[in-house]
Structure formats: structure tokens, C-alpha cells
Amino acid sequence: MTSLTTEAGAAGAEAPAAPARALAAQTRGLRKVFGRTVAVDSVDLDVPAGAVVGVLGPNGSGKTTVIRMLLGLCRPTAGSVSLLGASMPDGAGSVLPHVGALVEGPGFHPFLSGRENLLRCAAFEPLLPSSRIVSTVDDALDRVGLADAARRAYRGYSLGMKQRLGLAAALLVPRRLVVLDEPTNGLDPAGTREVRRIVGELHAAGSTVLVSSHLLAEVEATCTHVAVLQAGVVVAQGELAGLLAGDQPVLEVATPSVDLALATLRAAGVPARACRGGVEAELLGTPPAAVVEALVLAGVPVSEARRRRAGLEELFAALTEEGGA
Amino acid sequence: MTTMAGATAAPLHRMLRSELRWAFRRPRTIVALALLSALPVAIGVGVVLAGGPQGEHGESLIAQVAGNGLVLPIAALSAAIFLLLPLVVSMSAADALAGESVHGTLRGLLLAPVGRIRLVVVKSFGVLAVTTAAVLLIAAVGVVTGLVVVGDGGDGVLTLSGTSLPVLPALWRVALAALWTIVQLSAIGAVALAVSSVTEHPLVVLAVTVGGLIFTGVLTAIPAMDWLEPVLLPTGWSAIADVLRDPVPWDQLLSSSYRAGCYLLIGWSLTLARMVTRDA
Numbered sequence: 215m216t217s218l219t220t221e222a223g224a225a226g227a228e229a230p231a232a233p234a235r236a237l238a239a240q241t242r243g244l245r246k247v248f249g250r251t252v253a254v255d256s257v258d259l260d261v262p263a264g265a266v267v268g269v270l271g272p273n274g275s276g277k278t279t280v281i282r283m284l285l286g287l288c289r290p291t292a293g294s295v296s297l298l299g300a301s302m303p304d305g306a307g308s309v310l311p312h313v314g315a316l317v318e319g320p321g322f323h324p325f326l327s328g329r330e331n332l333l334r335c336a337a338f339e340p341l342l343p344s345s346r347i348v349s350t351v352d353d354a355l356d357r358v359g360l361a362d363a364a365r366r367a368y369r370g371y372s373l374g375m376k377q378r379l380g381l382a383a384a385l386l387v388p389r390r391l392v393v394l395d396e397p398t399n400g401l402d403p404a405g406t407r408e409v410r411r412i413v414g415e416l417h418a419a420g421s422t423v424l425v426s427s428h429l430l431a432e433v434e435a436t437c438t439h440v441a442v443l444q445a446g447v448v449v450a451q452g453e454l455a456g457l458l459a460g461d462q463p464v465l466e467v468a469t470p471s472v473d474l475a476l477a478t479l480r481a482a483g484v485p486a487r488a489c490r491g492g493v494e495a496e497l498l499g500t501p502p503a504a505v506v507e508a509l510v511l512a513g514v515p516v517s518e519a520r521r522r523r524a525g526l527e528e529l530f531a532a533l534t535e536e537g538g539a
Numbered sequence: 540m541t542t543m544a545g546a547t548a549a550p551l552h553r554m555l556r557s558e559l560r561w562a563f564r565r566p567r568t569i570v571a572l573a574l575l576s577a578l579p580v581a582i583g584v585g586v587v588l589a590g591g592p593q594g595e596h597g598e599s600l601i602a603q604v605a606g607n608g609l610v611l612p613i614a615a616l617s618a619a620i621f622l623l624l625p626l627v628v629s630m631s632a633a634d635a636l637a638g639e640s641v642h643g644t645l646r647g648l649l650l651a652p653v654g655r656i657r658l659v660v661v662k663s664f665g666v667l668a669v670t671t672a673a674v675l676l677i678a679a680v681g682v683v684t685g686l687v688v689v690g691d692g693g694d695g696v697l698t699l700s701g702t703s704l705p706v707l708p709a710l711w712r713v714a715l716a717a718l719w720t721i722v723q724l725s726a727i728g729a730v731a732l733a734v735s736s737v738t739e740h741p742l743v744v745l746a747v748t749v750g751g752l753i754f755t756g757v758l759t760a761i762p763a764m765d766w767l768e769p770v771l772l773p774t775g776w777s778a779i780a781d782v783l784r785d786p787v788p789w790d791q792l793l794s795s796s797y798r799a800g801c802y803l804l805i806g807w808s809l810t811l812a813r814m815v816t817r818d819a
Contacts, residue, residue, distance in 0.1 A: 282818075285650060311651075313650070323642055325565060334560075338554055344550065
């Protein structure tokens with residue numbers, strides 16, 4: 215576990231981006247205890263500015279608790295939170311105007327219409343001049359596809375529509391950081407694509423995005439960075455590409471002459487073992503091309519060679535199942 | 540990283556206006572106010588149907604209403620202050636914090652961000668607005684009903700002291716009674732808001748506030764508990780009849796207002812202390 219995190223960190227450092235990128239949010243030694251339950255423990259989370267960070271974890275792993283502490287909604291039992299350079303929760307007043315958030319599902323008043331709810335949110339939004347409230351609200355409703363249902367009471371909204379309204383509230387004004395807790399909950403496939411598009415647009419515009427999700431494909435498709443939480447502890451974090459590549463540097467070679475292949479690789483000093491339909495060579499410092507060349511020169515018929523790239527799903531399963539055991 | 544630009548809080552008047560719209564758009568606020576305004580009408584109609592002044596009416600305010608229309612708003616307030624008005628006030632306080640919390644909207648306000656102290660100010664304003672609206676509505680409907688249904692008896696208002704007041708000074712007495720009622724109810728509102736800040740169940744606020752009132756009512760009925768009376772809020776509530784004496788005896792009106800002020804201060808401080816640290 216530890217080795218993976220280190221490896222991922224190393225891979226992240228090699229990335230072409232600036233070596234010491236500014237952090238939009240950072241937690242150190244974060245801990246939250248509710249009664250006798252330790253919800254979150256020693257969480258050191260880094261959210262690089264401009265990144266799209268996916269927070270992954272099974273239900274009850276502490277994702278939402280970390281996000282709530284990050285936003286100053288609740289006070290950590292121990293540890294520190296820095297958000298856009300301000301210490302939270304005390305700096306909430308100065309940084310939260312630049313932060314849009316959808317936490318623990320959308321929260322609105324059932325007796326008001328979607329538009330009235332959003333007008334109420336807008337009235338409390340520091341960066342919104344009073345003269346622009348109405349046009350901003352109508353634009354926001356348009357953007358999330360709720361213009362037609364804007365004047366219907368919120369209590370009649372479907373789960374997906376409620377989620378869209380929550381998104382609209384989080385994106386009322388341009389934000390430097392957007393925090394979305396399970397944004398695709400209850401959305402249909404079109405809505406999910408829409409969220410992905412919105413996250414992409416925010417990323418392109420230079421905003422930092424923090425998304426928590428249990429939908430791995432979602433995170434894999436939209437995120438540049440990932441943090442995996444398990445039972446309140448961060449078990450891995452870093453750039454998505456680094457984490458995935460750092461997982462299993464293995465070359466799968468399909469060949470009928472398994473014995474010859476194994477002998478050749480052993481002679482070449484490459485650890486290898488037989489597998490179904492061929493051999494697996496561990497690429498510890500050996501470039502894949504060199505492995506294939508050695509095999510071919512030794513007369514091993516190579517029908518296919520493929521670097522095994524673990525999907526986020528396998529990585530996630532490996533991390534969380536091991537951690538839980 | 541660019542420097543933080545722009546305001547850190549929305550203009551206060553904008554937040555207050557939004558809070559007002561929210562409080563008065565709520566169906567149950569509208570229904571409660573409508574029902575409250577029916578109270579003076581019911582009293583007025585009842586008194587007229589009962590057929591004018593009857594034998595020994597003593598100092599009962601309702602009995603005084605007969606042929607004495609401008610007593611009606613004061614009688615209605617004195618009848619409503621024991622249960623109906625506290626119910627409406629605690630309902631509004633329950634919605635203010637516990638209700639926002641249960642709908643997940645308290646989080647939204649804190650994230651906007653509305654500073655936590657400012658939030659208590661905005662919420663207190665909302666509760667005070669509903670309280671004031673409820674009291675003024677009873678008073679206004681009471682005045683109209685009193686003048687139209689009951690009539691002013693020809694020579695103004697007969698005071699409890701036996702003198703009679705012209706209409707204009709009598710209206711000032713009604714205003715005084717309304718103001719005094721608002722002060723008493725603000726104390727209840729502050730305590731209810733404090734309860735509202737510790738729970739996310741609006742019903743708990745209602746139960747604690749109204750239950751507390753009933754409990755103090757029971758305490759005042761027990762002679763052995765007499766020593767508690769100076770600290771119980773309803774102890775001074777009979778003082779509202781004093782506005783109908785000539786001249787007005789101020790001591791009871793003032794001491795009950797002072798007591799309400801203490802409750803207001805304690806309730807508001809507890810709300811503030813709780814909201815500053817509350818996890819949302």
C-alpha cells in the first residue's frame with residue numbers, strides 16, 4: 215500500500231507540469247471524530263490548482279466528511295485545512311465566495327419553485343451584484359436544462375432535476391474551486407454526460423474541481439488526479455495516469471512456446487511467469503520493446519504483446535479490499 | 540495565484556429582504572396568520588351575539604368588549620398571547636434554523652457564505668418579522684372588527700378605571716398593547732431560536748417551547764412554587780390589561796418587559812454561541 219502511494223507520488227513529480235504546483239486545497243493530519251466513531255483520520259489531501267481531483271471511496275469511507283471540513287462546514291477534531299490559501303473554517307468568509315459546492319445532495323425548499331430557490335441562493339451570493347441576480351439565475355437554469363421546469367415547485371422535481379438545480383446553485387458565479395459531492399447521483403445517462411461536460415468546461419476555464427464519486431468510470435473519464443479513501447484514511451493519491459501506470463508494470467506476451475519464452479527471459483534477467491496463453495514479463499526497468507526483441511531473436515513466436523494497464527476499477531478494488539482486510 | 544477579489548458578503552438588506560420573502564411565502568405562515576386574524580372577528584361576533592353588556596362582567600377583558608369596540612384588539616391579544624401567538628412564533632423559529640438544517644439549505648447559506656453571526660441576525664430578523672406581523676394583524680383586525688361590529692359605544696372607550704377615552708388616545712393604548720406583546724413574544728422567539736439551533740427537527744422546537752409554556756403555567760398554579768414566579772415569563776402577562784387603566788400603571792408593564800428582555804438576551808446569546816460552532 216505504502217509503496218504504491220510513494221510510487222504514485224514519484225510518478226506525479228515526473229509529470230511535465232510545474233514541479234511545485236500551487237495547491238487549491240490542502241489538508242494535513244485531518245481527523246474527525248463523531249462520538250466514538252472515527253470518521254476520518256490523518257488525511258493529508260492535496261488538491262493542485264487547476265486539477266480535476268476525484269475523491270473515491272466506498273460508502274462511509276469519509277469522503278463527505280472530508281469535503282465538509284474542507285469547506286468549513288464542520289470543524290476538524292484535529293489537523294488543519296487550507297482552502298485557496300486561507301485556513302478553514304476561520305477563513306470561510308474570504309474564500310467561500312470563490313467556491314461553489316454541492317454537498318450531500320441538493321438542499322432546497324420544497325414549497326418554492328426551482329427559480330425561487332435559486333433566487334434565494336443568489337441573494338446570499340457575495341460576488342453577485344443585485345442588478346444581475348435575475349439574469350444570472352435564468353442563465354443558470356438554462357445551463358442545467360431546467361428552464362422549462364423553473365417555475366414548478368421543487369417538491370415535484372425528480373431526483374435528477376434536484377441534482378441539476380444543485381449544480382446550478384454551485385455554478386451561479388464563476389468559481390475558482392468547485393466541489394461536487396456525488397454530482398451524478400440520480401442523473402440519467404444524458405445528465406451524467408452533461409456533468410462530465412460541465413466539469414470539462416470548468417477545467418478548461420482554469421477552475422479547480424473536486425469531485426467525489428462512487429462511479430469509477432466517471433472519475434476515470436473526467437479527473438486528472440485521484441485520491442482514494444478507505445475507512446477514513448487516504449490509501450492512495452496522485453495523478454490518475456501515474457497511479458494507473460504505477461500499478462502493474464507487466465507485459466503480457468501471447469505465445470505457444472511458453473517454455474522457450476520463459477527460458478529466454480530468465481537468461482535476459484527479466485522476471486517472468488507462465489500465464490494463460492503465454493507469459494507475463496515484469497517490466498522492472500526493461501523497456502517493453504527490449505523484451506519483445508529478446509523473445510523474437512530467440513525464435514519465440516510472439517503473436518501479441520500488450521502492456522497491462524490496470525483500470526481504475528481494478529486499482530480501486532485492490533486498494534479498498536486490501537485496506538479493509 | 541491572484542489575490543482574492545470582490546465582496547466577502549452579500550449586502551445585508553438583500554439578505555433580509557430574501558429572508559422576509561421566504562418567511563411570508565411559506566404556506567404555513569400564511570395559514571397561521573389568516574387563522575390568527577380570525578380570532579378578533581370571532582370574539583367580536585361572539586360578544587355581539589351574546590347580546591351586549593351583562594350583569595357582573597368584573598374586569599374580564601372580553602366582557603369589557605361589549606359596547607366598547609376598541610377593547611377588542613387588546614382582549615384578542617391577551618387571549619392569544621398564552622398559546623396561539625407563542626405557537627406561531629415558535630413555528631417560525633423552528634423553520635428558521637432547524638427547518639433549514641433538515642432541508643439541507645442551512646449548508647447552502649453557510650457556503651454562500653453567510654457569516655455565522657450574520658446568519659443569526661438574518662434569522663432573528665425573520666422571526667421578529669413574523670412575530671410583528673402576527674401581532675399587528677390581530678391588533679388591526681381587532682380595531683376594525685371592534686369599530687364595525689361592536690361599535691365604540693358613542694363616547695369613546697370605557698377604561699377599566701371607569702373613565703372614558705376618546706378614540707385617538709384609545710388607539711394609542713392599542714398600539715402600546717401591541718408593542719408590549721411583541722416584546723413578550725420576542726423573548727419566546729429568542730428561546731425558540733436557541734432550541735432551533737441545537738436540533739434539526741422543527742417539531743422539537745415547537746414541543747419544547749409550547750411544552751415549556753404549559754409547564755410554567757402548571758408551576759404558577761402550584762402555591763408551593765410561588766418563589767419561582769419572578770423568573771417565569773408568563774407571570775407578567777396579565778399586565779396587558781393595564782393599558783386600559785387610566786392613568787396607565789407602568790410598573791407591571793415595565794417589569795414584565797424587563798423580564799422578557801432577560802429571556803431575549805439569554806436566548807439570543809445561546810443561539811449565537813451554538814451557531815458559531817455548529818457542524819452543518
